[in-house]
Amino acid sequence: MTRDADVDALVTYVVTSLVEHPEEVAIDKQETDALTTYEVTVHPDDVGKVIGRQGRVVKSLRVLVRAAASLNGSDATVEVVG
Secondary structure, three states, X not given: OOOOOOHHHHHHHHHHHHOOOXXXXXXXXXXXXXXXXXXXXOOHHHHHHHHOHHHHHHHHHHHHHXXXXXXXXXXXXEEEOO
16 A cells, blocks of 8 residues: 655644744755755744754654655655754
């Protein structure tokens, strides 16, 4: 059975749900042969909410994104740019 995950929609949904200013969320997708990187830019006041204490929120987001991408047979990660 083949499953397809919409990783782009997952990243957008989770990040916009976390922040106070969802209209200022920008997600840039960088693709290479082996890895897709989602560069997340948010309002300066929301950076801490996306990163979380000791990076726990962004680590959890990376786990979710990597698991969803593996359903498509690829690898992905998330970076918070600012």
